[in-house]
Amino acid sequence: MGANHYAIRLRYGVCPLGIVPLRSEASHKSEQRSQLLYGDFFKIIDHRKEWFKIRTQWDSYEGWVSWNQIQEITEEDFKQLKQTTPIHSTNLLDFISNEKKELFPIPLGSDLRALSLLDHHFDGQRATAEKIRENLLTTAYQYLNAPYLWGGKSPTGIDCSGLSQMVYKINGIALPRDAYQQAEVGATLSFIEESQPGDLAFFDDKEGKIIHVGILLPNHFILHAHGQVRIDRIDQTGIFSSDRKGHSHQLRLIKSIL
Numbered sequence: 001m002g003a004n005h006y007a008i009r010l011r012y013g014v015c016p017l018g019i020v021p022l023r024s025e026a027s028h029k030s031e032q033r034s035q036l037l038y039g040d041f042f043k044i045i046d047h048r049k050e051w052f053k054i055r056t057q058w059d060s061y062e063g064w065v066s067w068n069q070i071q072e073i074t075e076e077d078f079k080q081l082k083q084t085t086p087i088h089s090t091n092l093l094d095f096i097s098n099e100k101k102e103l104f105p106i107p108l109g110s111d112l113r114a115l116s117l118l119d120h121h122f123d124g125q126r127a128t129a130e131k132i133r134e135n136l137l138t139t140a141y142q143y144l145n146a147p148y149l150w151g152g153k154s155p156t157g158i159d160c161s162g163l164s165q166m167v168y169k170i171n172g173i174a175l176p177r178d179a180y181q182q183a184e185v186g187a188t189l190s191f192i193e194e195s196q197p198g199d200l201a202f203f204d205d206k207e208g209k210i211i212h213v214g215i216l217l218p219n220h221f222i223l224h225a226h227g228q229v230r231i232d233r234i235d236q237t238g239i240f241s242s243d244r245k246g247h248s249h250q251l252r253l254i255k256s257i258l
Contacts, residue, residue: 012078013054013070014041014114018106019154020070022063026051032151033063034162034177038089038096038104039111041073041081057082058111058169061177077117087112087126088170092142092155094124107154108142109166127170133258136198140167140215146229160225164200164213173257180210186255192220192236199256203238203249212249214239224249 015036023030026048036042036056046053050067057078073081089110095103098120115122127139142155143166149157153166161179168175175182183202189195195216203212214224214234222234226241226248233240234251241248 011044012041012073012075013044013052014073014077014081014117015039015069016071016118016120017069018104018110019156020065022054022056022061022065022151024063026053026064028066030064032149034061034151035153036065036070037110037153038106039114041078041111041114043078058174059165059177071118073114073117081113081117084113086169086172089122090125090127090139090170094122096120096122107156109153109170132171133196133198135171136167136215137217139170140198140217140223143167143225143229144223144231146225148225148227148229158225158229160213163223163225163229164215167215168257175257179213182213183210183253183255186257189254189256192216192234192254195254195256198258199254201234201254202252204252205250208252210252216254 015038018038020036021032022034022036024033042054042056044052045055051064053064055062092108094106096106097103143163146155146158150159152158153162165175197216197218199216201214201216202210205211214222216222220234221231223231238247238251239249
C-alpha cells in the first residue's frame with residue numbers, strides 16, 4: 001500500500017512506540033518541536049508523501065511524524081480514548097509486551113489507555129489522576145538529572161516546559177506544551193512568599209518574552225531543566241545558579257495551577 005493512499009484513509013492515530021519525535025516540517029532533518037510518548041493519540045490534519053501532520057489530543061500541539069512510527073485507530077477508538085480516565089506509567093522506564101512476548105521500552109508518563117487497542121500488556125505501576133501537591137513533587141524529583149533536550153518529554157531528554165507539562169500530566173492536569181502558553185494558565189501570584197510547592201515560576205528575556213519555566217520546591221528552591229534537570233535557589237530576582245555564582249534567569253511571574 002502506497003503512503004499517499006494510506007494517508008487518505010488514515011484520520012486518527014496512536015503512538016505505539018516509547019518515544020517518537022514530533023517535527024516542525026515533514027523531514028527527519030527538521031527541528032524536533034516536541035515528542036509523542038507511548039499511547040499518545042491524535043488527529044491527522046494533513047499529509048505529505050510519507051509524513052503526517054497531527055494535532056495531539058492532550059494539548060492540541062501540532063507537528064509532523066513519520067508514517068511508520070504511528071498506528072491507525074478508528075474515530076470510534078479515538079472518542080473512546082478521550083472518554084477514558086487518563087492512566088500513566090510511573091517508573092523512569094517500563095516495558096510493554098505483545099502477543100509474541102517481545103518487550104518494548106516506554107518512558108515515565110506513557111499513556112496506558114490504548115494498551116488493548118495496541119494488543120499490548122503492561123505489568124508496571126500506574127498513576128491515576130490525583131491532584132495532590134505532594135504527588136507533583138514526587139513526580140518532579142524523578143526527572144532530576146535528566147539531560148536537557150529541545151522538544152524532549154522523557155527522562156532521557158527533556159526541556160523546561162516539557163518537564164512542567166509532564167509532571168502535571170502524570171498527575172491528571174493538562175497544561176499547554178510551551179512555556180509562554182503555560183504562563184497564561186492559573187492564578188498569578190505577586191510574591192514568592194505567596195507560592196506553594198508545585199506552583200510554576202516563569203522567566204523572560206530582555207524583550208519580555210517568556211522563555212523558561214520551573215517547578216517551585218519548598219524553602220525557595222526550584223526544579224528546572226537547564227543543561228540538565230537541576231535544583232537551584234530562587235528569589236524575587238530569579239534563579240540563582242551556584243555554578244555561575246549569579247542569577248541565570250530573570251523572574252517574570254509565578255502561577256498557581258491548582
